[in-house]
Amino acid sequence: MEYNTPQIVTFDKIGSSQLGYITIAETQKNVPFEIQRVYWTYYTPHDVTRGGHAHKELQQMIFAVSGTIIFNTEDENGKKETFTLDHPTKGLYIPKLVWRDIQFSHNAVLLCLASEIYDEEDYFRDYEEFKKITAQK
Ligand code: TYD
Numbered sequence: 377m378e379y380n381t382p383q384i385v386t387f388d389k390i391g392s393s394q395l396g397y398i399t400i401a402e403t404q405k406n407v408p409f410e411i412q413r414v415y416w417t418y419y420t421p422h423d424v425t426r427g428g429h430a431h432k433e434l435q436q437m438i439f440a441v442s443g444t445i446i447f448n449t450e451d452e453n454g455k456k457e458t459f460t461l462d463h464p465t466k467g468l469y470i471p472k473l474v475w476r477d478i479q480f481s482h483n484a485v486l487l488c489l490a491s492e493i494y495d496e497e498d499y500f501r502d503y504e505e506f507k508k509i510t511a512q513k
Contacts, residue, residue, distance in 0.1 A: 387406060408469070442485040
């Protein structure tokens with residue numbers, strides 16, 4: 377699998393409907409980067425759109441461990457896509473230079489595995505700036 381575009385990755389699950397399930401994410405095994413940081417978001421109201429940024433270097437693998445999360449993305453070539461995370465086995469891989477807007481069902485919990493520690497300098501928070509820089513590439 378080539379990990380240079382945004383894409384849904386289906387992770388294995390172990391278990392049964394009687395006992396419940398476990399899903400495992402491991403560096404270099406099914407996550408194509410060293411995991412440096414983990415964060416989660418929760419209680420986002422349904423009518424709120426989060427995201428609204430792109431990253432200069434950061435790679436992410438993102439899960440909806442609960443609920444449904446919809447990503448509207450735009451990559452550095454201007455390609456726009458919609459990805460729906462609606463099952464705990466589904467991860468969304470996001471490489472660098474992908475603008476994303478994110479919407480959540482009321483019960484959604486977003487879990488993010490990230491390739492770098494937090495650095496505000498790594499963000500494009502201005503869409504016009506993102507478009508300007510990627511147009512030059
Ligand atoms: P942001 O990345 O804009 O979140 P979202 O895309 O979910 O809207 O981050 C929200 C706030 O949290 C912002 O003030 C930066 C801060 N933050 C950290 O301090 N460390 C982190 O690792 C992350 C992801 C965010």
